[in-house]
Amino acid sequence: MTALATDAVTLAGRGLRLVRRDVDSMITAAVLPVVILLMFTYVFGGALEVGTSYVTYATPGIILLTAGFGAAATAMAVERDMSGGMIDRLRSMPVAAGTVLVGHVVASLVKNLLTTAVVFGVAAAIGFRPTAGPLEWVGAVGVLLLFVHAITWSAVLVGVLVRSPDAASGFTFFVMFLPYVSSAFVPVDTMPTWLRGFAEHQPVTPVIETVRGLLVGGTPGAPQGDALADGALLAVVWCAALAVLFAGASTWAFARRR
Amino acid sequence: MDRTPPEGGRDVVVHATGLRKAYGRGRDRVPVLDGVDLTLRRGEVLALLGPNGAGKTTTVRILSTLVAPDAGRATVAGFDLVRDAARVRERISLTGQQVAIDLRQTGRENLWMMARLAHLPRRAARTRADELLEAFGLTAAAGRQVGTYSGGMRRRLDLAAGLVTRPEVMFLDEPTTGLDPRSRQAMWEVVRDVVAQGTSLFLTTQYLEEADQLADRVALIDGGRVAAAGGPAELKRQVGQVRLELELATTDDAGRVAAALGVPVPGGADARTVRVATDGTLAGVRELLAGVERTGVAPRRWDLRTPTLDDVFLALTGHAARTTTRAGTATGEQTRPAEEVAA
Numbered sequence: 172m173t174a175l176a177t178d179a180v181t182l183a184g185r186g187l188r189l190v191r192r193d194v195d196s197m198i199t200a201a202v203l204p205v206v207i208l209l210m211f212t213y214v215f216g217g218a219l220e221v222g223t224s225y226v227t228y229a230t231p232g233i234i235l236l237t238a239g240f241g242a243a244a245t246a247m248a249v250e251r252d253m254s255g256g257m258i259d260r261l262r263s264m265p266v267a268a269g270t271v272l273v274g275h276v277v278a279s280l281v282k283n284l285l286t287t288a289v290v291f292g293v294a295a296a297i298g299f300r301p302t303a304g305p306l307e308w309v310g311a312v313g314v315l316l317l318f319v320h321a322i323t324w325s326a327v328l329v330g331v332l333v334r335s336p337d338a339a340s341g342f343t344f345f346v347m348f349l350p351y352v353s354s355a356f357v358p359v360d361t362m363p364t365w366l367r368g369f370a371e372h373q374p375v376t377p378v379i380e381t382v383r384g385l386l387v388g389g390t391p392g393a394p395q396g397d398a399l400a401d402g403a404l405l406a407v408v409w410c411a412a413l414a415v416l417f418a419g420a421s422t423w424a425f426a427r428r429r
Numbered sequence: 430m431d432r433t434p435p436e437g438g439r440d441v442v443v444h445a446t447g448l449r450k451a452y453g454r455g456r457d458r459v460p461v462l463d464g465v466d467l468t469l470r471r472g473e474v475l476a477l478l479g480p481n482g483a484g485k486t487t488t489v490r491i492l493s494t495l496v497a498p499d500a501g502r503a504t505v506a507g508f509d510l511v512r513d514a515a516r517v518r519e520r521i522s523l524t525g526q527q528v529a530i531d532l533r534q535t536g537r538e539n540l541w542m543m544a545r546l547a548h549l550p551r552r553a554a555r556t557r558a559d560e561l562l563e564a565f566g567l568t569a570a571a572g573r574q575v576g577t578y579s580g581g582m583r584r585r586l587d588l589a590a591g592l593v594t595r596p597e598v599m600f601l602d603e604p605t606t607g608l609d610p611r612s613r614q615a616m617w618e619v620v621r622d623v624v625a626q627g628t629s630l631f632l633t634t635q636y637l638e639e640a641d642q643l644a645d646r647v648a649l650i651d652g653g654r655v656a657a658a659g660g661p662a663e664l665k666r667q668v669g670q671v672r673l674e675l676e677l678a679t680t681d682d683a684g685r686v687a688a689a690l691g692v693p694v695p696g697g698a699d700a701r702t703v704r705v706a707t708d709g710t711l712a713g714v715r716e717l718l719a720g721v722e723r724t725g726v727a728p729r730r731w732d733l734r735t736p737t738l739d740d741v742f743l744a745l746t747g748h749a750a751r752t753t754t755r756a757g758t759a760t761g762e763q764t765r766p767a768e769e770v771a772a
C-alpha cells in the first residue's frame with residue numbers, strides 16, 4: 172500500500188473508534204430517526220393522504236433524515252480536530268493534508284450504514300414491506316451511500332470553517348430541514364407553488380424518489396420505468412457533483428485555515 | 430538526498446535568521462515576530478523564554494512547518510523550512526501547547542495511531558507504543574480512554590506521541606504549563622531522558638526555573654525579537670540572586686528599614702515594600718533580619734523570593750515600565766539589575 176492509503180486506513184480506523192465511542196451522538200443518530208418514524212407513522216400518518224400505507228411512503232425519507240443526524244456529528248468531530256491540537260500535530264508529520272478528513276468521511280459512511288439498518292429494522296417491524304429484488308436493494312443502498320457521502324462532505328466543510336462546536340451542531344438544523352421540504356413526507360404537489368419549485372428541484376427529492384422506486388416499486392407514488400431511471404440518473408449526478416464540490420472546498424479550506 | 434549544509438556548521442539542527450510574521454490585515458496588522466534569529470545545536474536544549482503573547486508559539490509553528498514566515502530563512506534538521514517542508518516533517522516532532530490526543534481513544538490506541546502515521550510497520554508500531562507507555566509510566570492506564578486520565582497523564586501521553594519515531598528535533602511548546610510541581614518534575618525527568626538519547630530539543634516556557642533545569646541555552650523573546658541569549662547561569666548572574674522582600678505598615682517604616690539595610694528608599698505605588706538582594710545563605714538572611722529587628726519596626730509580612738521571569742525581563746530588557754501592569758513594580762530599585770542593588 173502507498174503511504175497515502177496506509178494513512179487513510181489508519182485515520183479511518185481512528186474515525187470509527189471515535190464514532191463508536193461517542194455514545195450520545197450514536198444514540199441521536201439511531202434513536203431519533205426511529206422516534207420520528209414512529210411519530211410520523213402513528214401520529215401524523217393517519218391524517219396524511221399519500222395513497223399507500225404511510226410507513227411505506229415515509230421510510231425512505233426517514234433514512235435520509237438519519238444521514239442528516241450523522242452528518243451533524245461529523246461536523247462536530249471535524250471542528251473538534253480543528254480547534255484542538257490534533258490537526259497541528261498531523262500537519263507537522265509526513266501525513267498528506269486532508270487525509271484526516273477522509274478518515275472522518277469513511278467513519279461516517281460506516282456509521283450511517285449501521286444506523287440505517289436499525290431504522291430499516293424498525294420500519295419492517297411496523298409494516299414496511301419492500302418489494303425490491305437483490306439488484307434493487309444494491310441500487311438503493313448505493314444511492315443512499317452516495318447521498319450520505321455528499322452530505323458528509325458538506326458536514327466536513329462546515330467543521331473546517333466554523334470556530335465553535337455550537338456552530339458545528341447548528342448544522343443539524345439545516346440538514347434536517349432539507350428532507351422536510353422534499354417529497355420525503357408528503358407528495359410535493361400538496362405544497363404551495365413557491366415551495367414546490369424548491370422541493371421538486373432540490374437534490375433530496377430525486378434521491379428519495381429513486382430509493383422509493385427501487386425499494387417499494389409498484390406502490391402508489393413510487394416512480395417506475397423511465398421516470399425511475401431519469402430520477403436515478405439525476406440523483407447520482409446531484410450526489411457526485413455535491414461530493415466533488417464539498418470535498419474540494421473542504422480540502423481547500425483545510426489547507427488554508429491556520 | 431542532499432541536505433543544505435546548515436549555516437553555522439554541521440552540528441546545527443535549527444538555524445533561523447530574520448524570521449518575521451504578522452497577523453491580521455490592513456490597519457489591524459500586528460507584527461508578532463520582528464526579526465527572530467535562533468540557533469539550536471545537535472544534542473542541545475534551547476529554551477525560548479517569554480511572557481504570554483511574546484510570540485513563542487508563533488516561532489514554534491513556523492519552525493515546525495505549520496505556518497510560513499512572512500520573511501526570513503530557516504533550516505531545520507538540515508533542510509530548508511519552506512522548500513523542503515516534507516523532508517523537515519520526517520525529522521521533527523511537535524508537541525504543541527494544546528494537548529493533541531483523542532480523549533475517546535485509549536492511551537495505547539493513540540500511540541499506535543501516531544506510530545502508524547509516522548509509517549512504522551504494524552508490529553513495530555505496537556512494540557513502540559508499548560515501549561513508550563512503559564517509559565512514561567502509563568502501562569497500567571494504557572487500555573483506558575484518555576478522557577479518564579489526569580492532566581499530568583495526558584501531558585505525558587502527548588509527549589510520548591511526539592516520540593514515536595525518535596525525532597532529530599523535538600519541539601515542545603510549554604510542556605509543563607498547568608502541571609503541579611510533582612508532575613512538572615516528572616516531566617523534566619522524561620525530557621532529560623529523551624535528550625540523553627540524542628534528540629535535540631526546542632522548548633518554550635514561561636518559567637525561568639524550567640529553562641534553568643533543562644536548557645543548555647536560553648533565548649529571551651520580547652517585542653518580537655530575541656532580547657538576550659545565553660546559558661541559564663549566565664542570564665541568572667545578570668539578574669541577581671534570592672531577594673528578601675519586606676512589607677511595612679507605613680512608608681515611614683519602609684524608609685527607616687531601607688536606610689538600615691542600606692538600600693534606596695522605595696517610592697511610588699509600592700512604597701511600603703523594601704526589597705534587598707541576599708546571597709541566599711542562612712547566615713546572610715539572618716544578618717539582614719537582625720538589621721531589620723534593630724530598627725524596632727515590625728514588618729507586616731516578609732518573604733524570600735527567587736528571581737522570576739519578570740525579574741529577568743526587568744533586568745535584561747530594561748523596559749518593564751512599558752506596560753501599565755508592570756509600571757508599579759518597575760519603580761524604585763527594581764528597575765535596576767539586582768547586582769547593582771546588592772553592591
Ligand SMILES: Nc1ncnc2c1ncn2[C@@H]1O[C@H](COP(=O)(O)OP(=O)(O)OP(=O)(O)O)[C@@H](O)[C@H]1O
Nearest residue numbers: 429452453461479480481482483484485486487488
Ligand atoms: N492565528 C492568529 N491570528 C491572529 N493573531 C494571532 C494568531 N496567532 C497568534 N496571534 C497573536 O500573536 C501574538 C503572539 O502569539 P503566540 O501564541 O505566539 O504567543 P506565545 O508567546 O506563545 O504566548 P503564550 O505564552 O500565551 O502561549 C499574540 O498577540 C496573539 O494574539
Ligand SMILES: [Mg+2]
Nearest residue numbers: 485486526602
Ligand atoms: Mg504559546
